[in-house]
Amino acid sequence: MTLTSAAPVRGLDPIEFDRLRAEVAEFVSGEGERWADRIEATGEVPEQLWTELRDRGFLALAAPVSHGGRGLSFPQWMDLMELFSRSHGSLRMIVHVVNGTWRAMDAFATEEQRRRFVLPSIAGALKVAFTLTEPAAGSGADIRSTVTRDGDHYLLTGTKHMITFGVRCDYWLVTARLAGSSGHEGTVALMVPRDAEGVTVEDTSDTLGVTGTDHARLTFDRAPVPVANRLGEEGQGLAVALGGFLTPSRISVAMSCVGLAVRAQELALDYARGRTTFGKPLTSRQAIGFMLAENEAEIEAARQLVKHAARQWEDGDPAAPKLSSMAKLIAVDMLGRVTDRALQVHGGSGYWKSSPIERVYRDARAQRFEEGTNEAQKSIVLRELLGRAEGVR
Template sequence: MSIDENDFQQLKSEIDAWVRGPGEVWAERIEAEGDVPRALYEELRDKGWLSLAAPVELGGRGIPFPRYLELLEIVSRSHASIRMLVHVNNGTWRAMEPFANTEQRELVKKAVTGEVLVAFTLTEATAGTGADLRSTVRREGDTYYLNGEKHLITFGVKCDYWLLFARLEGTTGRDGTVALLVPNTGLPGAEVIDDSHTMGVRGTDHAILEFTETPVPVSARLGEEGQGLEVALGGFLLPSRVSVAMSAVGLAERAQELAIEYALRRETFGRKLAERPVIQNYIAENYADIAAARALVFEAARAYENGAADAGALSSASKIVAVDMLARVTDKALQIHGGQGYWARNPIERVYRDARAQRFEEGTNEIQKAVVARAVLAEYAATAAAAASAAPTSPAPTAAAPTPTATPKAEARA
């Protein structure tokens, strides 16, 4: 979908000005209170920043995915909880919309416009890839009875709905997985435990959810039985991993900016830090790291937008590269600050803490590497098989002509 470039650049400027001004005020309040105020959510909603990427027919602004990432890049320079609000609200509709029926589609529209908050509810303490889900449902008539536990569920305490994934009792792997839109309304047997005390990303609520024979109507299911992981992995996780990669780029840019400002300001032994070769090396390495990761993120975004066959592998690859880059950049940025950077009064301290969360958000790099390796090996095997089947068939060997018996004269000539 095309967008007016002047309007888009104006929107970028508007977001950048907010991040550097009111966004920093909100960040200080979040750090002080350990909570994201409802007023902040409403401000972001009213600005339309929670519905940037969704199509116009759902109530969004219809900004194409690669261009939306340019906006998320800017937002990610702010507090991690502010980024999280924008990121999650601009992504959950992708999982729901392709599978929603007419009634559910109205809920999707409310999620897009920020009227309701939907929490993506896949992660479990004893399962790591999605295919090994242990939360189960048992169907009795028009009701599923849900049992199991979820943890590390972002917005799982304050959300209006959980987009929850489980499996039919007795099934394994992808078979029997289901996606359910479960209302967070005090359902029988549902316990919500606030688990929000974290190293970074302070203010964003995280939940442990325990379900014991919790009744959920079958009408709450998105798609068919067996499509649960299709909803989770293709609809949300694939583009979300690219978004997390871009958020790593944005936060790295903020770390680099803080490091440069400090290096230009700080003097030791009569010289600015920025004049010292070792500091210049750090800054140059950070610049190259950020630029390389940013380029791969946009390649992954275009692959997703175009439905390319390697979109999944590029999505995971972009996250691998970007979060490793973020670790290196923030570490060097903190080192440039010296001991000063370790104190909470300096913004780099918060940036350093927030950066660590992206190492496991939407799957650890260990999982991403498994995804990439599986895709690369499968592509190689398919290419080799295609080449083998296309090779011309060699003709059947013919019987060799009998060797003539040498005559005595011939033997003599030989």
């Protein structure tokens, strides 16, 4: 059978999708919470969680049926991402990353590369870590990691950090540039084996929130990478990273903000209904009620922007990159306000680790950095805005 790059899909029929959505919701509120307790108690994500998510088919939801996936449309996948995001941050991170990295690879893969990397990743047989961010540069055209050609290998030199699953992965999907190049010109995307020579891996998993998701700092010292592991052509490295992964991933992160905000709102509402002061529940206090009302309005507004961005990306709208940054910017700011109000509703009791809102509050802060800071998103939106204005003149 000849494999080709995945074509856009329109997803499951509504009845089948409703069944799947109910299955995910049941898992998140039941087994997902038990996994959350275990992760928080141990500080680690056990391999058994990866196995369970794979066996349930949750790591292949967004991939097309032709590639062994469930064939969800992107808006359907975002509906499920909202549900997964109500669970532990590390659980959400696993399904988010695995259901996204295949896109970056698939769009540029040869048939052989699709067999070696894409299909095993979708099947859960390979873990691939997306590797772009550097400690001394932004996450774009100013990357400094370089490669030089040496026969049928590239020699990779540089440093990457804050790499999710960078410790336990099988391959790093690394974006670097040909030595001497600048800007987008000369960038390359390489599948670097985890056991490659000349690589130092430092575990940097001790984070404020999203406990247990291993993060790594990677140092490459003339690490040899086969030219056959290059995705696309020389000069297409950032196209692999930005178009193939970051645009839909930013939409996904925006929806994860919505899902976590919904969880914070649920916890705040339950607490306010059950907590009594001076003989009345907190929900009878106007100050508390207004907080909950503001939360509800902001969550729905962000949800609708994210859904719009998801539809436009699937339809190939050229404005999708701008919309993805807008959605991520709005959703992450919303999440900060909602979780802050939710913690305030709990009063002092919410500050203790025995309270579920405490974990949600910590996990929420990580979203400000994932797939680019708010400042990075504003720069993207401004660039598009100015470009449109110049085009009108």
